[in-house]
Amino acid sequence: MLRRLRENGPVVLVPLAWTFVTAAHLDLVALRTVLIAHLVMDAIIVAFTVVSWRDMTQGVLRAWKLVLLAGLGATLAGTAGLLASPPVDPLLSLTVVAWMLIPAAGLAYTGQHVAEAPWVYSVGALLSGAGAVVYAGTLLVGLPAPGLLAGLTLANVGQTAGIVNAVYQY
Numbered sequence: 001m002l003r004r005l006r007e008n009g010p011v012v013l014v015p016l017a018w019t020f021v022t023a024a025h026l027d028l029v030a031l032r033t034v035l036i037a038h039l040v041m042d043a044i045i046v047a048f049t050v051v052s053w054r055d056m057t058q059g060v061l062r063a064w065k066l067v068l069l070a071g072l073g074a075t076l077a078g079t080a081g082l083l084a085s086p087p088v089d090p091l092l093s094l095t096v097v098a099w100m101l102i103p104a105a106g107l108a109y110t111g112q113h114v115a116e117a118p119w120v121y122s123v124g125a126l127l128s129g130a131g132a133v134v135y136a137g138t139l140l141v142g143l144p145a146p147g148l149l150a151g152l153t154l155a156n157v158g159q160t161a162g163i164v165n166a167v168y169q170y
Contacts, residue, residue, distance in 0.1 A: 009048075011167045017041065018156035021096060025148055035082040042079055045072045060110050067106040074098035093139055100132035100155040107162045120165040127158025 024034050049068045056065035078095030081088040104125045111121030135151025137143070 014163045015160045038079040063109045104128035116169040124158040124162035128155045131155030
């Protein structure tokens with residue numbers, strides 16, 4: 001059962017995480033809830049990485065182990081930003097952008113190294129990377145919130161497509 005959860009869980013967790021981040025940007029969840037979510041994500045990433053460590057030693061899976069490790073660093077940075085009083089908004093924004101770019105790199109690598117539907121990963125990487133550009137650009141230029149939501153949506157769609165394809169193919 002644990003193996004099945006490990007193999008199929010991300011297909012639910014990835015879009016759920018991005019939907020939650022979007023809800024947080026819309027002020028639909030309290031800052032304390034966001035902190036709790038970060039702590040839960042920290043724990044899930046650590047547990048998933050530890051349980052999967054031996055299976056992720058080479059090829060595409062090794063690349064995704066690196067994604068998890070880098071992503072854990074980004075999530076811990078976001079957790080630290082949320083624990084500060086007041087919260088450190090630039091650190092939180094960097095966490096979001098990191099979670100757009102790190103999986104985009106994993107998706108791009110996967111698209112170059114798998115035989116089954118590699119284009120899905122490549123398109124997912126492009127969408128997630130474009131999401132990072134739109135999101136960061138919106139922040140830097142000071143555009144209205146719809147730009148942030150567009151960036152979040154692009155990352156959500158791109159990363160969800162990649163994980164759905166991975167679960168379906170393998």
